[in-house]
Structure formats: C-alpha cells, structure tokens
Amino acid sequence: MRFIILLCLLLNVASAIAQDKCDYVVEGTVYDLSSREPLPFANVHIDGTNKGASTNEKGYFRIENICKTEFDLIFTYVGYKQVIHHHDVHHELPEIFLAPDAYTLQSVVVEADKLEEYVQSISSQSIDGRDYEELNTGNLADLTANISGVSSISTGQNISKPMIHGLHSNRVVIINNGVRHEFQNWGQEHAPEIDPELATSVSVVKGAGTVRYGPEALGGVILLNGPTMELHEKLKGKIGMQYQSNGRGVEANGEIRQGGERISWMAQGGYTLQGDRRAPDYMLTNTGKREWTAAGGIRYHRPNFDLRLLYSHFSQELGVLRSSVTGSLEDLNNAIESDVPLIVDPFSYEINNPRQRVDHDMVKLNGQIHGKDQLLEITYAFQRNLRQEYDVRRGVLNERPSIDLELFSNSLDIDWLHPSVGAFEGRMGMQWTYQDNNNIPGTNTVNFIPNYNLNRFGIYLIESLSKGQNEFDFGIRYDYQYVSVRGREQDNSVYASTLSFQNFSATAGWYRKLSSNWNFRSNIGTAWRPPNVFELYVFGKHQASIEYGLFRYERQEDGTIDTDVILDENEKDIFSEIGYKWVNTFTRSKGSTEMEITGYVNYIRNFIYATPAGITLTVRGAFPFFVYEQTDAMLAGIDFTTRFTHSSEWMSEAKGSFLYARDVSKQDYFVEMPPVRIDYNLVYSPSFGSEHDLKFKAGFTYLFRQFMAPDVIPVSDFLEGNPPEVSEGNFDFTETPDGVMLVSAGIFGKWNRFDYSLQVQNLLNQSYRLNTDSFRYFADQAGINLHIKLTYNF
Structure with a gap:
C-alpha cells in the first residue's frame, strides 16, 4: 500500500512538471533490413503535421520543435515497405530497419535506449532479431556461448549455466525482463530457471564495473x-x-x-x-x-x-x-x-x-x-x-x-x-x-x-x-x-x-x-x-x-x-x-x-x-x-x-x-x-x-x-x-x-x-x-x- 501511495504521488508530481512546450526532439537512424547498411535520403515525417526530415548519408535523422510528447512517425523510401511507428519522446534513438518491397520480412523498429548501461566504455555484445531465433535452441548457457568470451559450465546434459571470462554462478548477474533473477545460484549444479524461448534478445556485459546492478557482477x-x-x-x-x-x-x-x-x-x-x-x-x-x-x-x-x-x-x-x-x-x-x-x-x-x-x-x-x-x-x-x-x-x-x-x-x-x-x-x-x-x-x-x-x-x-x-x-x-x-x-x-x-x-x-x-x-x-x-x-x-x-x-x-x-x-x-x-x-x-x-x-x-x-x-x-x-x-x-x-x-x-x-x-x-x-x-x-x-x-x-x-x-x-x-x-x-x-x-x-x-x-x-x-x-x-x-x- 505504501508503494502504491508513493507511486501515485510521483505520478502527480510528474504531471505537474510536464510542459507542453514545442521543444521536444526525436532522432534516430534508418537502415536496410537485408544489408544492415544505412539508408540515406529516406523520408521521415510526423503524422498529421508538416514536420519531417530526410536522413543524411549515414541514415541519421533529427526532427526538432515538436509540441506533443507522443505521435506517429511515418518512414518511406522508394522501393521499400512503409513503416509507421508510434513514438514517445522519452524513447531515444529509434533504429528503423526498412524491408525492400521484394523481401518477405516486414520492416522492424528497435527503440534503442542509449542509457541501457549508460557506460559507453564497457564492452558488451548482443544476440537479437533473426540471429536470436537461429541460435536459440532452448538453453540459455548454450545461447550465450555464441558470444566470444562466454562459455558454459555444466553438470551433465541438462544442467548448465553461462560462464563469462572464467566466472559463473553468483559471480554473473542475470537480469531477466529488467529484474535480477534470484534463485539457488550456488555451484554449477543449478541452471537458471529461464526459458529463452520466452525472450527476444540477450546481451552480455563483460565489464566488472557494472555498478548499476550491485554485488556479484565480478564476471x-x-x-x-x-x-x-x-x-x-x-x-x-x-x-x-x-x-x-x-x-x-x-x-x-x-x-x-x-x-x-x-x-x-x-x-x-x-x-x-x-x-x-x-x-x-x-x-x-x-x-x-x-x-x-x-x-x-x-x-x-x-x-x-x-x-x-x-x-x-x-x-x-x-x-x-x-x-x-x-x-x-x-x-x-x-x-x-x-x-x-x-x-x-x-x-x-x-x-x-x-x-x-x-x-x-x-x-x-x-x-x-x-x-x-x-x-x-x-x-x-x-x-x-x-x-x-x-x-x-x-x-x-x-x-x-x-x-x-x-x-x-x-x-x-x-x-x-x-x-x-x-x-x-x-x-x-x-x-x-x-x-x-x-x-x-x-x-x-x-x-x-x-x-x-x-x-x-x-x-x-x-x-x-x-x-x-x-x-x-x-x-x-x-x-x-x-x-x-x-x-x-x-x-x-x-x-x-x-x-x-x-x-x-x-x-x-x-x-x-x-x-x-x-x-x-x-x-x-x-x-x-x-x-x-x-x-x-x-x-x-x-x-x-x-x-x-x-x-x-x-x-x-x-x-x-x-x-x-x-x-x-x-x-x-x-x-x-x-x-x-x-x-x-x-x-x-x-x-x-x-x-x-x-x-x-x-x-x-x-x-x-x-x-x-x-x-x-x-x-x-x-x-x-x-x-x-x-x-x-x-x-x-x-x-x-x-x-x-x-x-x-x-x-x-x-x-x-x-x-x-x-x-x-x-x-x-x-x-x-x-x-x-x-x-x-x-x-x-x-x-x-x-x-x-x-x-x-x-x-x-x-x-x-x-x-x-x-x-x-x-x-x-x-x-x-x-x-x-x-x-x-x-x-x-x-x-x-x-x-x-x-x-x-x-x-x-x-x-x-x-x-x-x-x-x-x-x-x-x-x-x-x-x-x-x-x-x-x-x-x-x-x-x-x-x-x-x-x-x-x-
């Protein structure tokens, strides 16, 4: 109950400090889905307005002086499938992957949050998208072992857990859906109770200086x-x-x-x-x-x-x-x-x-x-x-x-x-x-x-x-x-x-x-x-x-x-x-x-x-x-x-x-x-x-x-x-x-x-x-x- 009351108070504060000034900005990058190369001169505009932009030679766009905090972005490019993305201004740096008309896949939008780690100097690697579907065979340790520097430690055929740079168990913190996964994480005999089939991507942060996640992240x-x-x-x-x-x-x-x-x-x-x-x-x-x-x-x-x-x-x-x-x-x-x-x-x-x-x-x-x-x-x-x-x-x-x-x-x-x-x-x-x-x-x-x-x-x-x-x-x-x-x-x-x-x-x-x-x-x-x-x-x-x-x-x-x-x-x-x-x-x-x-x-x-x-x-x-x-x-x-x-x-x-x-x-x-x-x-x-x-x-x-x-x-x-x-x-x-x-x-x-x-x-x-x-x-x-x-x- 105290948590709910605190949350309601914070919501009221947020509503009070929110401002409807026309000084919001949205920026991001547009790519070709098949080649992963940037798409220059793609068109981006906000639905229902005359505000828009074109991407530069690196696929980057920026639209300024936006009045609303949420809106629909429409992306178009000749020979590619159009995509409409509902966007909030607090979601920074969307990555738009446009699919060619002849491509069987649909266009993809990834709302990349540059503040996920907020430590740009820390080395990390990810498996997502189609790579995730191909490499995922139902075992988290085997999945992450596809990243260099990551292996698995096991007890027999079905019990395995990820090992980063030689460290495992309670020296590796697992964040599942934004929550630190808590289990009997002692020894290699206990696999984390996670089904990778219910996820869409995995990232491995290799640095020990992950101060955001607390003790035990030595690996x-x-x-x-x-x-x-x-x-x-x-x-x-x-x-x-x-x-x-x-x-x-x-x-x-x-x-x-x-x-x-x-x-x-x-x-x-x-x-x-x-x-x-x-x-x-x-x-x-x-x-x-x-x-x-x-x-x-x-x-x-x-x-x-x-x-x-x-x-x-x-x-x-x-x-x-x-x-x-x-x-x-x-x-x-x-x-x-x-x-x-x-x-x-x-x-x-x-x-x-x-x-x-x-x-x-x-x-x-x-x-x-x-x-x-x-x-x-x-x-x-x-x-x-x-x-x-x-x-x-x-x-x-x-x-x-x-x-x-x-x-x-x-x-x-x-x-x-x-x-x-x-x-x-x-x-x-x-x-x-x-x-x-x-x-x-x-x-x-x-x-x-x-x-x-x-x-x-x-x-x-x-x-x-x-x-x-x-x-x-x-x-x-x-x-x-x-x-x-x-x-x-x-x-x-x-x-x-x-x-x-x-x-x-x-x-x-x-x-x-x-x-x-x-x-x-x-x-x-x-x-x-x-x-x-x-x-x-x-x-x-x-x-x-x-x-x-x-x-x-x-x-x-x-x-x-x-x-x-x-x-x-x-x-x-x-x-x-x-x-x-x-x-x-x-x-x-x-x-x-x-x-x-x-x-x-x-x-x-x-x-x-x-x-x-x-x-x-x-x-x-x-x-x-x-x-x-x-x-x-x-x-x-x-x-x-x-x-x-x-x-x-x-x-x-x-x-x-x-x-x-x-x-x-x-x-x-x-x-x-x-x-x-x-x-x-x-x-x-x-x-x-x-x-x-x-x-x-x-x-x-x-x-x-x-x-x-x-x-x-x-x-x-x-x-x-x-x-x-x-x-x-x-x-x-x-x-x-x-x-x-x-x-x-x-x-x-x-x-x-x-x-x-x-x-x-x-x-x-x-x-x-x-x-x-x-x-x-x-x-x-x-x-x-x-x-x-x-x-x-x-």
Whole structure:
C-alpha cells in the first residue's frame, strides 16, 4: 500500500512538471533490413503535421520543435515497405530497419535506449532479431556461448549455466525482463530457471564495473529481454513446434499480443518433453527433462507515465546421470576409469533418482514517470523459488527429497535519469533486496545449507561526459548486506550467527571514436561479492560429490580435515571477494568487414573456490569431497570476433577466446576453466525472390585441450592409500579432456508466415568430454543431434 501511495504521488508530481512546450526532439537512424547498411535520403515525417526530415548519408535523422510528447512517425523510401511507428519522446534513438518491397520480412523498429548501461566504455555484445531465433535452441548457457568470451559450465546434459571470462554462478548477474533473477545460484549444479524461448534478445556485459546492478557482477551481467508490449498493435502472435532427435525431445510454445491506444497485453507459454540423451557409443541413462513455462503482462500508458505488470512461471524436472552415483571406492574408481558408464539402460522418458524439481515464480510491477529530459523508474519484484533434489536412497527415503529449499525474494529498484547538468548526463538510484531462505522439514538429512534471512541495500551514481570524439564516464556505488543464519549440527542442536558486509565499488572509462571506421573503449572497475551462505556453511552430499563450506571444516597441523566443527568469523577470517577488472576493446567497421577485439585483466582478492580434497566413504557410497578455500586469483584473456561480407550471398564469421586463470597464492591452476576455443561459420544466402528467404550455414568449432590445469591424483591412488587421504594443493582426479573439432550445419528459412530451421549439431558424431563439465569423470557429451523448428506467425 505504501508503494502504491508513493507511486501515485510521483505520478502527480510528474504531471505537474510536464510542459507542453514545442521543444521536444526525436532522432534516430534508418537502415536496410537485408544489408544492415544505412539508408540515406529516406523520408521521415510526423503524422498529421508538416514536420519531417530526410536522413543524411549515414541514415541519421533529427526532427526538432515538436509540441506533443507522443505521435506517429511515418518512414518511406522508394522501393521499400512503409513503416509507421508510434513514438514517445522519452524513447531515444529509434533504429528503423526498412524491408525492400521484394523481401518477405516486414520492416522492424528497435527503440534503442542509449542509457541501457549508460557506460559507453564497457564492452558488451548482443544476440537479437533473426540471429536470436537461429541460435536459440532452448538453453540459455548454450545461447550465450555464441558470444566470444562466454562459455558454459555444466553438470551433465541438462544442467548448465553461462560462464563469462572464467566466472559463473553468483559471480554473473542475470537480469531477466529488467529484474535480477534470484534463485539457488550456488555451484554449477543449478541452471537458471529461464526459458529463452520466452525472450527476444540477450546481451552480455563483460565489464566488472557494472555498478548499476550491485554485488556479484565480478564476471559480468547477462541481460535477457522479453517481447515489448507495443501500443497501436493489431492482434498478432506465433505458434512454434520443435523436435530434437537426441533425446527424442518435443517442444511447443506460443505467444499472443495486442496493443490499443492506452493498454497493451501479451501472453506466452511453452512445454518441453525430452527423454534420455545419447552419447555416440551409449545411452546416457536418466538424463530426461520435463519443463513448462508461462508468462503474461499488461501495460497501461499515459503521456507522462507507463505502468507494467508482468508474471512468469517456470516448472522443471531434470534427471541426473545415473552412473554419477556409485557405491564403494572400487566402484567410483571403475566408473572414472571406464570408457562406458557403469549403468546403461535402454532409452526412456522416465526420470528416476537422482533428479531435480524446480519451480520459479516472478511478479514484477514497473512504473515509469516521464518529465522534461528526465525519467523516474520504480520496479518492485517478488520471486518464489522452490527446489527439491532427490538422491539414490534406500526404502521409503528414496521418495523423499534430500534437499528441499524454499527461497522468497523481494526487491525494490528506483532509478532516476536526471536532466543534463552542463555537459554531464547520468542516472542515480537505489536498490533494496530481502530474501528468506528455508529448509522444508522431512528430508531426514542434516540441512545442506542453513536457513537464512538476507537484507541488502545499495545506492549508485553514474555520470557521462561527452567532449568531441571522446566520451568519459564514471560510476560509484555503496552496498551494505546483513545476513542472519540458523542451522542444525549433526546431533540436531541449533547454531545461529549474524554476518554483515559492506563495500564501495567504482568504475571509470573512456570511449573514443578514433576514425570513421575505428572505435576504442577502455574501462577499469572494481566489483565485490560477499561470501554466499552456501560457501560458508555447506555440509554434505550434493549430486555426485561431498562439499564442506569455509565454516564447516578445520585443517589440522598434519593436513587432515576435521568436519565435526562449526566455526564463526571470530575463529576463522573470511573476507569478501574484491575484483579489479580492466577491459579494452577495439572495434572496426568498414564496408564488408566488422571486427572486435577485447583484452582484459581481472585480479580477484579473496577468491572463493571449491577444490578437491580427497575421497570419502558414506552410507550412500564413495564420493570425491571438496572444501571451500580463499586465495588470490588472476584471470586474463583475449576475445575476438570478425565478420566478412564476401558478396550479396556469402558471409563468414570467425571468433575465438583465450583465458589465463591462475591461483596466485598457491602458484597453481584451477579446475574446470574453459580452454582455448576457435569458431568459424560460413553462411550462404541465395536469392529466391519475394516468396522465400533462405540461408545455409556451416559451423566449425575447435576446443583445445586445457593445458593450464592442476596436477592429477587419480582415485586409484586413494584406493591404494597413496597419497594420504587429503591434499592441500589444487588437483584433479583425471587428466583434462583431449581437444576436439565439432561440426554443425543448418538451413534457416522464411516462407510467407512460416519460419523454419533444420540444424545438425555434432555432425560427425564425435565422442568428447568438456573440461567445464563436472560429469566428465563419468560420461561423454551427447552425440549427433538433429534439431527441427517450425513457427507460424499470425
């Protein structure tokens, strides 16, 4: 109720300060949809008036002295389809893509907000439009891995999450539809509960200085954007069907939307059923998936404000590779050394233990209040995340989850784009987050993580200054976090603790247009991350390993580890991670060639990571066990992307990434870091006239062997009692996987109202394993996969 009253007061203020002076401006750029080249001398005028303009040689237009705050823009060009765009003056820099008359696609309008980041010096890359449709196969990690410098880290076939410059989980912030996605984001065993089919574009911000989004963005930020609810839009939508041969998976999804003069709405939904995946030589037993998603939203618009309400639901059940769970130490050794998993059953859609069940709900209320040269945006979001994990257990316990967690998250974001102050433009804001995480009784296990309540408050300021060909920006942020923890020891006695963390972070950058073809951006920033409750207090079995948090073990003088303790901040010094990241990017665009090269250095103090510490036997079997430690880490690397338009029909793209990751304190390497990767894509787009738009694509990816890896201590050594049970240095249980060449091919087309694609992944049916997959000990990756997609647009 207080929020509603505050919003109403702000709306009244905005109405009072709004002015009907004839000094509004609209500007933007017009492009050819097929070639993406600027269209010079295109005509633009405001409907119902005599105001208009023509684009210059770079496709740019500007109309001044506009009296109304919203109006219809009409774009025309000889030989191209006309487009009418309803525009508000607070939406800056629209990009208009006009389609030739002979082209099957319609013209497209993108309302590009240059203040999305408001830090021009930070490197970012996006996938949108037709590229998004072609690259999206239903997995967020695989989708973002098409951007250089981004890879995926996984636990088996269906559980994967994005990794930016070697960092993942709660070091990468995911912003889904303008809301920070809150879930059990600890470890690589939990994929974000997001269906990319319900989105239209994704952007990856690689800089650590993203002060707008708060703690935990040491690696970067992923921005996932859903469909916009446009006004003055006829009823339209789409229905899609997909099939993939590997896993015999089927997927159906749909979307419908409509916009009136003041109100617009949209609804989406999807369902996925997939059975066991298959490696080239055997079945990957218990790797099925069931998933359904739904979302809906409504928008109310007035000249001075917008109000949006959005709801989304995600429900998923995933099977976990059965052969990852073993009995004795001998079985574990055999499982790792065997070329074929110890358990291989015929194909099935059935999902048995071990498995995961997840439900995620999100409600978002967003209000935008527009004044003269300023914008106030208020967003409240509520998220509910339920997670159940089932292990292989005996008797009736097999039907009970071993982990049963419920996480409630509330967040309030207030952002103000203030009017220009001299040559300075910028924004300031505050963010508040409250979380309540609880274990649901009935698991008959010691809680893997304790119950906790978290309060976080942050304020920030970002400013930008343009001077000639240069643009300078800087930002500063302060955060305070308070956590109350309650858990149980092995004897069922209760322990409790309170922890508080605070820190300043900052960013500074420089963007310069070196010439008509070259741009350069440089950004240096600090980021921080307080220790996650999981990293402090984790205790016990999780998927295929045993883990102990920083407060749940004590290393003795003889090197052995005592796990019968619960420490606190007075007994063991624990510090927040502090990252210093410097990113430099050169971009070149001239004629038929585009190029981007990014180099970065990221030094992280007090880096928290899980390292193998030995093998342990439990009543559930033998498992590798890991302990969490802190060290100083250095991560540096290079990303590059080049595109060549050879002719009107041929285009090629080459990209690659290299990461150097080093444990500075121990002068050692980390496990599960991505190796050097090089991609090459060749695209052929023949012309078939106005009835058909077709594209052929061949892709080649080479993953090198990771040569920067720690020493190997095989399980057989532990089986023989040599070396001792515990090792203090970084090590792995197996050698890093060999390098591999992966080939893919695809056909993508549009015909009338239909979009279709046929893709083949791992065309050569290669047997390989990934260094960033924790189940590389037990099985190969999936083999050849035929993916068919058909969408009807109406």
